Amino acid sequence: MNELNSLFRKRIGISESENITFEILENVLEKTAKNIPFENLCIIEKKTRDITKENLIDKILVRKEGGLCYELNSLFYLFLIENGFKAVLARGIVYNQATQEFPTFGRTHVTIILMPQEEQTYLIDTGFGGNLPLKPVPLSGETVMSPNGEFRIKQVDIPQGNYILEMKLKHKDTDWKIGYAFDSKTTITDVSEFNETQTIIVEHPDSPFNKTPLITRLTNEGNVTLTDTSVTQWINGVVIKEKIDTVKFKELLKHHFEIV
Structure with a gap:
């Protein structure tokens, strides 16, 4: 077993001998959400590094820090690949609940698309703060219920993407609200492409993650x-x-x- 696979399992508390199947992914997602925090401390402290497989392993698995979506989902994507899944990364735009609109500074959210499992394609996200689905969400539109609430995907045709993740968080929402739009047509397999994303998050005046921890x-x-x-x-x-x-x-x- 390679370093990433072994260290990731150790960080979230899964045995090295356990076979990671689609059926137990929800357990893996829940353990990931409870053990690896969503955080921006390296940005606030001006200690960001290039987004590479090696740097992600060192930051999140060796030094046991957390990260933002482009770090957390990149690492989980690499973990999925190591365990035999077919997956890609995709860019998204998080909906601003306060202004009721999408921000205009680019697709800075990163999410995972899990390719056909029994002829179905799913969204997986370990980098959406407290809004994590905790289960694979089918792109076909069915509602998924998890300990964190209800989630579904809606197909759309808007400039921000061709799908929207909608959510109804447990104890918080009574109606469906938009989480983010994402583009499944332009996918990514090289995590270094998210250095551009990191630069926007670090430098853009409208970035929500470059002001306070x-x-x-x-x-x-x-x-x-x-x-x-x-x-x-x-x-x-x-x-x-x-x-x-x-x-x-x-x-x-x-x-x-x-x-x-």
């Missing part, structure tokens, strides 16, 4: 989100938010995410 992961009870000014926990549908200072931020970073 953000780190979040799913938990058994819901999720926990940490910024430099607050910690927010969803515990079985109840939200608890607390204001914090810099000292507390560092303490909680270690306590909730094991990052020093």
